[in-house]
Amino acid sequence: MNVIEVQGLHKSYADTKAVDGIDLTISKGEIFALLGPNGAGKTTTVEILEGFRKADSGSISVLGFDPAKRGVQSRIWRNRIGIVLQSTADAGDLTVFETLSHFAKYYSAARDVEEVINSVGLDEKRGALIRTLSGGQRRRLDVGLGIIGSPELLFLDEPTTGFDPEARRAFWALIQSLREGGTTILLTTHYLDEAEALADRVAVITRGKILEVSTPTQLGGRASAQARVQWKSNGVIQEELSDNPTEVVRRLAAQFPDEIPELQVLRPSLEDIYLSMIGEK
Amino acid sequence: MSAHKSLPTTIALGVARGGLEIRQFMRQRESVVFTLAFPIILLAIFGSVFKTTLAEGVTFSQYFVAGMIASGLVNTGFQQLAIIIPMEREFGSLKRLRGTPMHVASYFIGKSILVFVSMTIQVILLLAAGIIFFGVELPTNPYKWLTFTWLIILGSAASTALGIAFAAVPKSGRGASAVVSPVVIILQFFSGVFFVFTDLPGWMQQVAAIFPLKWMTQGMRSVFLPDSFAAREVAGSWETERTFVILLAWLIAGIFFAVRTFKWSRD
Numbered sequence: 001m002n003v004i005e006v007q008g009l010h011k012s013y014a015d016t017k018a019v020d021g022i023d024l025t026i027s028k029g030e031i032f033a034l035l036g037p038n039g040a041g042k043t044t045t046v047e048i049l050e051g052f053r054k055a056d057s058g059s060i061s062v063l064g065f066d067p068a069k070r071g072v073q074s075r076i077w078r079n080r081i082g083i084v085l086q087s088t089a090d091a092g093d094l095t096v097f098e099t100l101s102h103f104a105k106y107y108s109a110a111r112d113v114e115e116v117i118n119s120v121g122l123d124e125k126r127g128a129l130i131r132t133l134s135g136g137q138r139r140r141l142d143v144g145l146g147i148i149g150s151p152e153l154l155f156l157d158e159p160t161t162g163f164d165p166e167a168r169r170a171f172w173a174l175i176q177s178l179r180e181g182g183t184t185i186l187l188t189t190h191y192l193d194e195a196e197a198l199a200d201r202v203a204v205i206t207r208g209k210i211l212e213v214s215t216p217t218q219l220g221g222r223a224s225a226q227a228r229v230q231w232k233s234n235g236v237i238q239e240e241l242s243d244n245p246t247e248v249v250r251r252l253a254a255q256f257p258d259e260i261p262e263l264q265v266l267r268p269s270l271e272d273i274y275l276s277m278i279g280e281k
Numbered sequence: 282m283s284a285h286k287s288l289p290t291t292i293a294l295g296v297a298r299g300g301l302e303i304r305q306f307m308r309q310r311e312s313v314v315f316t317l318a319f320p321i322i323l324l325a326i327f328g329s330v331f332k333t334t335l336a337e338g339v340t341f342s343q344y345f346v347a348g349m350i351a352s353g354l355v356n357t358g359f360q361q362l363a364i365i366i367p368m369e370r371e372f373g374s375l376k377r378l379r380g381t382p383m384h385v386a387s388y389f390i391g392k393s394i395l396v397f398v399s400m401t402i403q404v405i406l407l408l409a410a411g412i413i414f415f416g417v418e419l420p421t422n423p424y425k426w427l428t429f430t431w432l433i434i435l436g437s438a439a440s441t442a443l444g445i446a447f448a449a450v451p452k453s454g455r456g457a458s459a460v461v462s463p464v465v466i467i468l469q470f471f472s473g474v475f476f477v478f479t480d481l482p483g484w485m486q487q488v489a490a491i492f493p494l495k496w497m498t499q500g501m502r503s504v505f506l507p508d509s510f511a512a513r514e515v516a517g518s519w520e521t522e523r524t525f526v527i528l529l530a531w532l533i534a535g536i537f538f539a540v541r542t543f544k545w546s547r548d
Contacts, residue, residue, distance in 0.1 A: 075384065076288070079288060079382040083380035085373060085376060085377060085380070088372060088376070088377050090373075093309055094304065094305060094308075106289070106294065106381045107288075107382060108288050129308075149382075
């Protein structure tokens with residue numbers, strides 16, 4: 001069963017078309033990443049799916065429900081989803097534990113508070129007031145609040161902005177453990193390595209339209225793109241583009257008696273592909 | 282998953298939110314000092330400046346305590362909420378709540394509990410300071426205590442609803458105080474909190490009569506001043522029934538607009 005099904009989604013503000021005909025299908029247990037520059041329509045799309053905004057037109061089903069609907073059914077639906085917004089900056093006069101155990105009361109099947117604190121790595125900050133937390137720690141609390149209701153579907157809007165590399169790795173491990181638990185995740189991110197590490201599929205979106213939906217390894221013909229073979233010869237870096245880099249390496253191996261100096265075989269990174277897709281290169 | 286297990290009730294979550302709101306309130310030293318100590322400071326200033334006696338057994342402090350309790354209703358409810366809610370909206374904490382299964386009514390109930398509890402503490406402290414330092418006398422007639430009780434409950438409920446409704450007006454959290462505070466201060470002057478109401482110009486009295494604060498102060502005067510003083514009111518009586526009806530009407534209007542205009546996020 002598909003967790004998210006969107007067809008012909010449109011949304012305009014004044015004269016600008018923020019979302020201009022998006023189709024999207026996300027199946028159960030998938031981690032799906034939306035990539036795109038600022039103003040591409042990522043946040044608008046996600047906020048429509050979260051029920052924060054109303055679409056101008058299009059058919060939308062999230063867990064079999066139209067997010068624009070209100071009333072009791074909407075509350076039952078919200079009980080099944082988790083949302084991590086881009087940023088929240090409360091006054092912070094509550095502790096980590098108080099905040100999580102309060103939010104746990106909103107849901108019919110909340111996760112154990114201590115277990116959530118542990119899984120977002122805030123054990124040492126359990127009794128600390130939120131205002132004393134660092135940016136990364138606050139973000140982890142945001143994620144904790146997003147997963148406290150044991151959601152079937154989790155929205156993550158740029159979850160690791162402002163994280164140091166170590167915190168990001170820890171965060172990725174947390175997301176992977178959620179996937180193992182069967183949670184479907186819709187992620188927006190600026191970090192291509194994050195999408196590559198986490199996502200089963202990615203969609204690139206610019207000017208309100210989806211350019212391509214693919215796996216991170218195959219996006220933009222990445223898997224079949226020519227590889228660059230680099231080495232040093234007579235003190236100068238040489239480079240050769242090839243469909244068969246192994247052939248090139250074999251040839252070089254015959255040329256050089258020992259090590260091939262500074263040998264590298266490079267394939268385009270997700271970032272290279274992405275930048276060329278959105279027209280930055 | 283235990284999808285069979287039902288969601289918690291709106292009332293239960295409202296009470297839980299009330300507890301959380303009070304806890305947050307108590308941890309914000311500025312708000313505690315402003316809400317709880319400021320009325321006592323004002324009473325000290327006015328009680329020291331105006332040593333006059335308005336009538337037999339009615340000191341200015343006695344008259345002023347009635348006005349301070351009434352404006353406490355406006356300060357803890359209307360003013361506090363119309364400033365804090367735009368900030369919560371700007372910080373994104375309202376949007377986060379919007380993303381949960383919690384009903385908006387639970388949020389409103391939580392705010393009402395916060396206002397009622399902080400109002401009760403404020404009244405106790407103010408009356409204690411008034412009795413100890415300024416010779417304020419408490420009513421002995423049980424009927425007056427009954428009036429006092431419904432004035433506090435109805436007054437803080439109306440003030441809460443109007444505060445939530447007015448919170449839609451300020452454009453930003455930072456600017457909220459500049460929009461809300463002048464409204465409250467002008468109302469206080471017009472409604473006879475700082476001066477004897479009948480000494481004010483007629484047009485001011487008429488403007489004040491539209492708004493709830495005038496009726497709250499008049500109601501509190503009926504509690505704290507002797508009945509002989511009623512003859513000196515504009516209508517020559519306390520107009521208790523009329524006060525009840527007008528405050529109830531403001532409560533209903535407040536709830537209507539609070540529900541209509543409440544916004545979870547800025548756009």
